[in-house]
Amino acid sequence: MRMIKIKKIAALLVLTMSLAAVCSAQAKKTPRPVAPTPVATPTPGVDDTPEITPEVQKKNGRPSSVPVAVPVKNYTPTYFYEYTRPGFVVSPILIEHDAAGTGKISFLKQDLDQMMTDPLQLSPVTVKTISDALSRLDFLSSTTDYQYEKDLPQMGNVKFRYVKDGRERTVKFNWTENPDAKILMDEYRRISNEAVWKFEIAAARVNQPLETPRLMDGFASYLERNEISDPPHLIPFLRGIANDERLPLIARNHADRLIKQLEKKKK
Numbered sequence: 001m002r003m004i005k006i007k008k009i010a011a012l013l014v015l016t017m018s019l020a021a022v023c024s025a026q027a028k029k030t031p032r033p034v035a036p037t038p039v040a041t042p043t044p045g046v047d048d049t050p051e052i053t054p055e056v057q058k059k060n061g062r063p064s065s066v067p068v069a070v071p072v073k074n075y076t077p078t079y080f081y082e083y084t085r086p087g088f089v090v091s092p093i094l095i096e097h098d099a100a101g102t103g104k105i106s107f108l109k110q111d112l113d114q115m116m117t118d119p120l121q122l123s124p125v126t127v128k129t130i131s132d133a134l135s136r137l138d139f140l141s142s143t144t145d146y147q148y149e150k151d152l153p154q155m156g157n158v159k160f161r162y163v164k165d166g167r168e169r170t171v172k173f174n175w176t177e178n179p180d181a182k183i184l185m186d187e188y189r190r191i192s193n194e195a196v197w198k199f200e201i202a203a204a205r206v207n208q209p210l211e212t213p214r215l216m217d218g219f220a221s222y223l224e225r226n227e228i229s230d231p232p233h234l235i236p237f238l239r240g241i242a243n244d245e246r247l248p249l250i251a252r253n254h255a256d257r258l259i260k261q262l263e264k265k266k267k
Helices: 002-029 124-137 179-207 209-224 231-242 249-266
Strands: 079-084 090-097 102-109 116-121 157-164 167-173
Touching: 079 179, 090 179, 102 179, 116 179, 124 179, 157 179, 167 179, 179 209, 179 231, 209 231, 209 249, 231 249
Parallel strands: none
Antiparallel strands: 079 090, 079 157, 090 102, 102 116, 157 167
């Protein structure tokens, strides 16, 4: 009888030890919960890109989270430029600014359903180029017709208005052989090129970084063809692109090369 009790106790001990081993094995298999690791948010390079404000995306409208520029205040426009060319990729283009170059630009792109308006600050070099051309033309006193002898609407129509000291004059032409009127036409086209490019690169930096190398190639092409007004003033903007780690290295390196190229010209 005593031998039977001993056997039962031994069996219970073996069972208890087996259960303990099973529980220990399950505990090893079940991983302990791990606290989530904070994800670092990349800090973009410092530049003059407008503050990024999320917006609800409309069909063919300004893409969501495109940098929305703060409207410029406290300026009275005296220079007014308008460019229209039906069917063109960017048309119409409207520019207004004061004697210090402060103003705004509005334009409609073919893939958008509304006009985009951004602030404008022309460099002193650009302002002087425009002012000098107007002085040589004696613009407000002149009655000269700047339109080329043949009407060339396929070139796009330019309308320019200037106001000063209670006087004003408006001219319209689509092509001209007058050298100073051509300077006005060319300079405002260069201003428009820069503004539209800056809009596109700002949108790409937020929504489509892989598009930035193509846009940098486009900007380099503008520089080669002298289609940007006073290029050195864009060095701070390009430096922001070169330092933006969100962008592909090829775009950042291209911006860096252009900065060095413009700095040499500036000297």
